[in-house]
Amino acid sequence: MTKRLNILVTTAWPYCNGDLHIGHIAGAYLGADIFARYQRLRGHNVLMVSGSDTHGTPITVRAEEEGVTPREIVDRYHPRIIRLWQELGITFDLYTETDTENHWRVSQDFFLTHWKKGYIYKDVMRQWYCLTDEQFLADRYVEGTCPYCGFPEARGDQCDNCGRILDAIELKNPRCRICGGTNLEIRETEHFFLDLAKLNEPLLEWIREDKEHWRPKVLNYTRAQLESGELRGRPISRDITWGITVPVPGYEHKRIYVWYEAVIGYFSATVEWSNIVGEPDAWKTWWKDPAARTYYFIGKDNIPFHTIIWPGMLIGYGDLNLPYDVPANEYLNVEGRQLSKSRRWVIEVLDVLERYDPDPWRYTLAAIMPEAGDVNFTWEEFVRRNNDELVATWGNLANRVLNFAYRNFDGRVPQPGPFDDLDTALLRASEEAFDTVGRHIDAVQIRAALREVRRLAEEANKYLNVKEPWKQIKGNREAAATTIYVALQVVDRLKVLFTPFLPFSSQKLHEYLGYEGNIMGRQWTEEIEEEQKKHLVLRYDGSDIPVRWEPSTLPPGQQLRKPKPLFRKLDPSVAEEEVERMLRMASGR
């Protein structure tokens, strides 16, 4: 292989206030996993990290609604998110969370470094203060009448009726969301600001060079923002009690704003991983080596945080690698409607994995991944892709070849005779697929990559129909042996090509082909104890995977295992039933 690269794969940190739906998976996590699995098979030095975002108002609001602490909300959903990664096979080397001593320490170090280097300044803000509760009310903790449209229940940061972004002090008839009272006044409060204006020029320099591999949409948006020269300071502290404390003497009662601290997780998680594996400096491999590449898999709503704010923070901190690529995806709609938790229009992953296997989901979501524009998921398409593409084209190919070998060649890989042109052409196509598919994944074109793998499976089916080994076996056993040998060889290679996309079924096929070993890698959870706190993490080890991203060679004579179908066919009626089920949920019945 070529040069061994250090590749850091990261994904957006999900808010830990609920279960994840298929939009999250298609938007960020599945693409990241396919990319990471492929790069590991290539032999590159991959580290994939992420974690649960435990701070921020989505968590505290949820906690207050239920009358529990934010930490209790985190303790409920964090393990569920981890279980989802395990069930769907999303292979984080470390999936952690933000309420850890490690993350506090690293975030406060960022804050102090920015502060000392002059990238943070202090300023006075005017905010609502509740005299009853004796505290400032951060954006969502105050409600009132929208000054633009008159909507009486506008939130402090935004009006849900007209969609405008609001400054809370503009609200008319403000109410406190904690006590419900109206005993409010505007007070001045001091806050810290990240001086993005100062980072505008360095960011422009960075964005101008060596970005040909970026998606045009991401690059154009980022350039337009930076070239407008309008970056302004953004507050990074708040008057709340849940979050990381501001590490400046006299300001310990304030908390670091979640947007500033959450992105630091990309870095802090690699530090935590280094400590867990007992090599405290290992993180430098991905952050200090200029040839290392960092990929951020996110949804489009997160673009400015990853192409402007976080790179700016890294520049301000100094001497850490900036993003190599930010392959942001668009949105996945379901049955023509936007996914929405509040409107109960969701397909939750843990829920559907109770009824369906993980690989059909991985397959369908990879096949329609919203890389170029918004896409529409329908249950009908899910069933069709499962039945026509997974079951019929790929699963059936593997099954028919394995069965034939199992019955006619004593359950062994037959010894081939001389190859004819058809044999050679198919074998060559299977070799070349590693290049073409690999190039697509390298460019983070997951859909195109999967299309190419499927194309090879179709070619193999055609090959069998032309060669007709079921006829050959009657008169010319050696010819049939050659055909089945070639077909088995290609099935074995398709197994590898499909592994990043369909790890569970490739593992089964690996065993049917008579191999030993685990080609998916192992995932496990671990409780990490720090000085005061404990937290749950998910880990991964793929170091003993016995296959590589290269044409495999199945040895003649290898004993096969009795094959079973790789995928289950779905009755077309399930599409209707599932849509019906969603409509019931949405209407609250």
Place this chain on the structure above:
RNA sequence: GGCGGCGUAGCUCAGUGGUAGAGCAGGCGGCUCAUAAUCGCCGGGUCACAGGUUCGAAUCCUGUCGCCGCCA
């Protein structure tokens, strides 16, 4: 109001300068090893509309219409 995207066969979409493509759905045929799976053939589109650049435009430019985002 500003910025951006999209509008290609019945459906879902691919295709960024050189004689319109895939899958599905529909029709016909072959095969029977395989989860009635597979393979071949056929029909079907003024590439939203109108101008322009070009020897040549779905592809570049301008405008119009429609849909959708983001921002103000």
